[in-house]
Amino acid sequence: MKSWKSCTFGERKTRKMETELFEELYLAGCQIRLNAELSEYTTIKIGGPAQAIVFPQTTEAFIKALNILKGREIQYKILGGGSNVIPPKSFHGIVVSTKALTGIEFSGNQVAFDCGMSVRRLLRLVASRGLSGLEFLSGLPGSLGGALFMNAGAFGGEIGNLVEEVTVLGNDLNVRSLKAEEIEFSYRHSSLRDYVILGAILKFDYAKPEKVIREMELVLKRRLEKQPLDQPSAGSTFKRPRNDFYVGTTIEALGLKGLRVGGVEISRKHAGFIVNRGNATQEDVVRLIEKVQELVYLTYDVKLETEVEIWKGGSYA
Numbered sequence: 001m002k003s004w005k006s007c008t009f010g011e012r013k014t015r016k017m018e019t020e021l022f023e024e025l026y027l028a029g030c031q032i033r034l035n036a037e038l039s040e041y042t043t044i045k046i047g048g049p050a051q052a053i054v055f056p057q058t059t060e061a062f063i064k065a066l067n068i069l070k071g072r073e074i075q076y077k078i079l080g081g082g083s084n085v086i087p088p089k090s091f092h093g094i095v096v097s098t099k100a101l102t103g104i105e106f107s108g109n110q111v112a113f114d115c116g117m118s119v120r121r122l123l124r125l126v127a128s129r130g131l132s133g134l135e136f137l138s139g140l141p142g143s144l145g146g147a148l149f150m151n152a153g154a155f156g157g158e159i160g161n162l163v164e165e166v167t168v169l170g171n172d173l174n175v176r177s178l179k180a181e182e183i184e185f186s187y188r189h190s191s192l193r194d195y196v197i198l199g200a201i202l203k204f205d206y207a208k209p210e211k212v213i214r215e216m217e218l219v220l221k222r223r224l225e226k227q228p229l230d231q232p233s234a235g236s237t238f239k240r241p242r243n244d245f246y247v248g249t250t251i252e253a254l255g256l257k258g259l260r261v262g263g264v265e266i267s268r269k270h271a272g273f274i275v276n277r278g279n280a281t282q283e284d285v286v287r288l289i290e291k292v293q294e295l296v297y298l299t300y301d302v303k304l305e306t307e308v309e310i311w312k313g314g315s316y317a
């Protein structure tokens with residue numbers, strides 16, 4: 001970084017504004033990491049530096065941080081477990097991580113969670129109390145907020161089916177509670193995408209803890225058999241375009257398993273996944289995605305949409 005003395009007037013002004021911003025975020029209750037490498041926060045291990053990652057320590061601090069960023073018109077992204085996103089080589093903005101927001105409150109078979117609670121921990125906590133219903137998500141990386149955002153699902157189940165209520169922050173920066181019937185959930189989509197998710201109440205069935213744990217282990221075993229969990233990835237690359245069109249099987253039938261672009265390749269274990277083989281970039285992923293989309297379109301006349309989220313707001317350079 002340039003010394004203060006050698007900075008131009010414009011650079012000094014920018015630095016002063018940055019310092020003021022970080023002071024404000026810190027006083028609001030956020031921890032801050034400057035020039036943080038996003039690859040450290042994504043499961044596919046891709047992403048260069050962001051201006052900063054801020055970690056609100058409470059929901060109140062989360063709301064304050066978003067107010068500050070919006071008020072200053074600063075570009076920001078919310079990051080949960082980073083298991084569905086592919087950030088660029090550099091991100092010119094602030095990333096707000098929900099990692100520290102892990103509150104939990106039990107009330108019979110209804111449980112309130114803060115948005116940053118990891119789905120894996122959530123499952124362990126409810127299983128030990130004999131609360132059943134979400135076992136199908138066993139082994140799913142990421143946070144509750146990320147799972148609700150895209151109505152995460154597996155093996156025929158979807159998290160939306162357990163939702164009682166979700167607390168959100170609207171674009172107007174007002175907090176409100178949405179009842180299940182006010183939220184639309186569909187395949188890998190929810191109307192919660194229009195909000196910041198602060199927390200949710202999920203409703204479970206009662207069951208014996210051993211039964212819940214056994215079911216979770218079975219699901220995990222199925223995942224381990226099928227998915228490349230030992231390699232960095234962001235899960236299924238594409239959404240299923242229709243119920244009877246299996247993307248992984250189709251890509252495999254096209255002989256694309258192992259197809260490589262730069263540091264990424266189509267997984268040899270499950271063709272629906274793109275895995276990072278080392279030093280991969282967002283650009284590699286995008287180029288590989290485009291190749292697959294083109295071949296699938298030419299062969300089957302089907303347009304594949306990505307399930308993974310390619311972050312904009314940065315540069316490849």
Ligand SMILES: Cc1cc2nc3c(=O)[nH]c(=O)nc-3n(C[C@H](O)[C@H](O)[C@H](O)COP(=O)(O)OP(=O)(O)OC[C@H]3O[C@@H](n4cnc5c(N)ncnc54)[C@H](O)[C@@H]3O)c2cc1C
Pocket residue numbers: 043077078079080081082083084085098115116140141142143144145146147148149150151152153154195196197198227228229233234235236309
């Ligand atoms: C090995 C592997 C297996 C996977 N298997 C599955 C599977 O079986 N089924 C499935 O559905 N997915 C699967 N995924 C994808 C991913 O784990 C899920 O989509 C997960 O729910 C994403 O949660 P996250 O916290 O990591 O979200 P992130 O990747 O951090 O974020 C995803 C999006 O959610 C937004 N977001 C996150 N938190 C909030 C919040 N509090 N408020 C508003 N927006 C928010 C982010 O801004 C971003 O737009 C898999 C991924 C991997 C790596």
